[in-house]
Every structure is written in C-alpha cells, then in structure tokens.
Amino acid sequence: GGIDIDAGSAGINVDSTGGITVGGTNATGVTLGKSDTTVTVAGSLDVNGTVTTIDSANTYIADKFMIIASGSATDTDGGVLIQNSAGAGYALGYDSGIDRWVFDADLAHNATDIGPDAYVGVIETGTGHGDSQAVPIYGGTTNGVGTIYIDTDAGDQGIWIYS
Structure with a gap:
C-alpha cells in the first residue's frame, strides 16, 4: 500500500x-519552499504541461546546447523570442519552410511558426571558385539569396554573394 x-x-x-x-x-x-530559500531537486526534473513559467531575474543554464521543439515528428519552426509588448516581440528563429535562420520583428508569444522580416546572413568558405560552388547550405536555391561565399585558396581568392 x-x-x-x-x-x-x-x-x-x-x-x-x-x-x-x-x-x-x-x-x-x-x-515548495519559501521565497527567500533555495529549493534543490536532486536528479532530473521532468515538467509536463502546456506552459512552464519561470519568474526569476536571471536564469543560468549550464548546458552547452538547448533543444527547442524536442520530440517534433516533422521539420518545424522554432526559436527565441524577446518580448517587447504584451504578447509580441523580436525573434530569432529557424524557418523550416525555407530552411533558413530568420528574424521576425513582431512574433506573437503563442506563435507556432515564424514569418521572416529579415534573413540571418551566412558566410560559407571553401577552396573552389564561388561561381562553381553548390547552392548555399541554408536556404538552397530559392531562399539562399545573400549568402556570402569566400574562396580561401591562396592562389585563387575571391568573394561571391549568392543571388
């Protein structure tokens, strides 16, 4: 019992x-605990629910990598939102529909996808002519516009911008 x-x-x-x-x-x-004490959880902490709220002045995370959209069965958008008003803010995220990192200047706090206002600039390097290189890693042929490629070969240096 x-x-x-x-x-x-x-x-x-x-x-x-x-x-x-x-x-x-x-x-x-x-x-658990009082507002002026520390509550320690030994071992792993698993929180189940639809919303987890942390109301602290500063949050310290020792992990070197953070997984967002964990458990997704398909490619999905995800990112980080800095709230600037009730329910909206500035976001840096990954847009899975265009396979590229993007910025969104007015993303709702409950958004499920990100709409790019601007793209994150990407610099790729290699030892071949930029005009003979494959399409950009992020964005591909359709959304890779603006990617910078730098030829690092000592005898054939050059910079290309994918358009």
Whole structure:
C-alpha cells in the first residue's frame, strides 16, 4: 500500500514504490519552499504541461546546447523570442519552410511558426571558385539569396554573394 495525507483540498500520496504525488483535488497550486530559500531537486526534473513559467531575474543554464521543439515528428519552426509588448516581440528563429535562420520583428508569444522580416546572413568558405560552388547550405536555391561565399585558396581568392 501507500500513505495518503489529505488536508481538505490538498494531498500528499506516497505509493508502494516510493513515488510521491503532491497536488490538490480542487486544482490548487503547490508551493515548495519559501521565497527567500533555495529549493534543490536532486536528479532530473521532468515538467509536463502546456506552459512552464519561470519568474526569476536571471536564469543560468549550464548546458552547452538547448533543444527547442524536442520530440517534433516533422521539420518545424522554432526559436527565441524577446518580448517587447504584451504578447509580441523580436525573434530569432529557424524557418523550416525555407530552411533558413530568420528574424521576425513582431512574433506573437503563442506563435507556432515564424514569418521572416529579415534573413540571418551566412558566410560559407571553401577552396573552389564561388561561381562553381553548390547552392548555399541554408536556404538552397530559392531562399539562399545573400549568402556570402569566400574562396580561401591562396592562389585563387575571391568573394561571391549568392543571388
């Protein structure tokens, strides 16, 4: 069996495997710790839900890489939004429809795709003539306009802009 502690609308349950469930029966929130203390979670933290809100002045992330749109079954847009007004802001993101990094000057905080206002400039290098190189890595033949290619061969240096 397990242990149940129920104080009206709140409850704590420890099941027979040692799993702990803390929650309210009337959709009440759960608070851990006090505002002037540190709450430490040993091990991994898995948060399930539709929105995760972090209200802190500064957030430190030790990971070197962050995965956005994790678990996507198909190519999808994604990025980072800096909010400048209620519900909108400036975004840097990847537009999967055109296979290119883009900027969006008015992206809604609940957007599911990004509409480019400008493209991120890309510089590619190689040792062959720029006019004989393959299409740009980002954007391809249709949306790779503006990509800069630099020939690094000592005897045949040159700079090309894909248009």
